[in-house]
Amino acid sequence: MKLVSLLACTILVTGCANRPSMYQWGGYDAMLYQSYKNPEKVIALRAGLESHIAQMELSKQKVAPGLYAELGTIYLQEGDSTKAVAMYTKERDAWPESRGLMDGLIKNISKSMGSKSEIKS
Amino acid sequence: MKFAKLLLCLVAVVLTGCASAPAKKDLSAFTAAAPRSILVVPAVNKSLDVDAPNYLLSTLTIPLAEKGFYVFPVNTAKFILEQEGFYEGEQIHKQPPEVLAKLFDADTVLYVTINRWDAQYAFIAATVTVEFDYRMVSRDGVEIWKATQKMQYSPQNNNSGSPLAMLITAAINAAVTRAAPNYLPLTQQANQMVFVLGPNAVPDGPYRILAK
Numbered sequence: 001m002k003l004v005s006l007l008a009c010t011i012l013v014t015g016c017a018n019r020p021s022m023y024q025w026g027g028y029d030a031m032l033y034q035s036y037k038n039p040e041k042v043i044a045l046r047a048g049l050e051s052h053i054a055q056m057e058l059s060k061q062k063v064a065p066g067l068y069a070e071l072g073t074i075y076l077q078e079g080d081s082t083k084a085v086a087m088y089t090k091e092r093d094a095w096p097e098s099r100g101l102m103d104g105l106i107k108n109i110s111k112s113m114g115s116k117s118e119i120k121s
Numbered sequence: 122m123k124f125a126k127l128l129l130c131l132v133a134v135v136l137t138g139c140a141s142a143p144a145k146k147d148l149s150a151f152t153a154a155a156p157r158s159i160l161v162v163p164a165v166n167k168s169l170d171v172d173a174p175n176y177l178l179s180t181l182t183i184p185l186a187e188k189g190f191y192v193f194p195v196n197t198a199k200f201i202l203e204q205e206g207f208y209e210g211e212q213i214h215k216q217p218p219e220v221l222a223k224l225f226d227a228d229t230v231l232y233v234t235i236n237r238w239d240a241q242y243a244f245i246a247a248t249v250t251v252e253f254d255y256r257m258v259s260r261d262g263v264e265i266w267k268a269t270q271k272m273q274y275s276p277q278n279n280n281s282g283s284p285l286a287m288l289i290t291a292a293i294n295a296a297v298t299r300a301a302p303n304y305l306p307l308t309q310q311a312n313q314m315v316f317v318l319g320p321n322a323v324p325d326g327p328y329r330i331l332a333k
Contacts, residue, residue, distance in 0.1 A: 021187050022189075025183055029179050029182065030179075032178075036179060065182075065191050066182060066194035070194045073200050076200075077200070097226075101226050101227075
């Protein structure tokens with residue numbers, strides 16, 4: 001019994017040690033938590049995502065799933081549709097699983113941008 | 122960071138007690154569905170802390186993405202659901218999973234219910250408890266995985282005298298203070314247990330398999 005538990009323990013510990021992370025997250029979870037705790041911190045989340053993504057792109061590393069889109073949504077909420085579309089496009093191109101959703105979001109934004117410019121003219 | 126991860130692992134090992142190895146649950150439904158992507162929707166909250174669902178949401182992406190799945194951006198998903206008029210977890214969990222999966226073009230939907238998220242105070246120490254029900258449903262509406270996990274921390278239970286236990290106690294103690302209990306370390310451990318370490322852990326997703 002002791003041997004079994006020792007083995008189980010070893011497997012657990014080594015199993016843990018042998019799982020290096022696949023992505024760099026740039027503090028995404030902590031920044032998101034902070035922005036939920038205090039909505040003003042969404043500015044810090046935006047800045048953090050911007051600098052992390054820039055760093056990843058510069059060193060030609062894959063940006064973790066969802067990060068482009070999360071930044072895009074902050075841009076959208078701030079009213080910057082052009083930047084939002086740019087980020088949703090990057091998410092779509094990096095992650096094929098996101099294609100359906102990203103295409104839908106981009107289409108919706110383009111539609112509302114189109115109707116706005118119609119009102120202007 | 123590495124040290125923190127190691128600690129988390131050790132804590133998980135201590136919490137599982139190392140001894141029991143319960144029978145593995147049947148994961149054939151999960152394997153058959155072979156999902157590539159997971160939509161995490163806001164949780165149903167049965168605790169009294171109104172902030173719990175948002176805080177929990179911020180902890181779910183990383184363990185599942187590191188497990189090898191595409192995880193839909195949780196804050197973007199929350200925003201889209203709000204645009205559709207869905208603000209509360211209760212309301213969202215009542216929608217047919219097929220409809221949610223189709224809206225996002227997701228392979229599976231992860232539903233979490235917060236059963237416990239509280240701190241009970243005695244003299245100088247607090248016992249902090251989190252407990253979650255996790256459930257994954259495929260895009261055809263079939264339940265493919267479920268788990269329940271409770272994590273509890275109370276400082277007085279951890280005075281075993283062993284150097285390892287004391288180290289862990291010190292690390293967690295720093296996070297749990299009487300004034301503002303921090304539920305995040307316990308929540309992260311609960312997620313780690315159900316998704317990665319536990320007997321019912323989620324099988325590896327396509328990106329983890331690819332990385333091997």
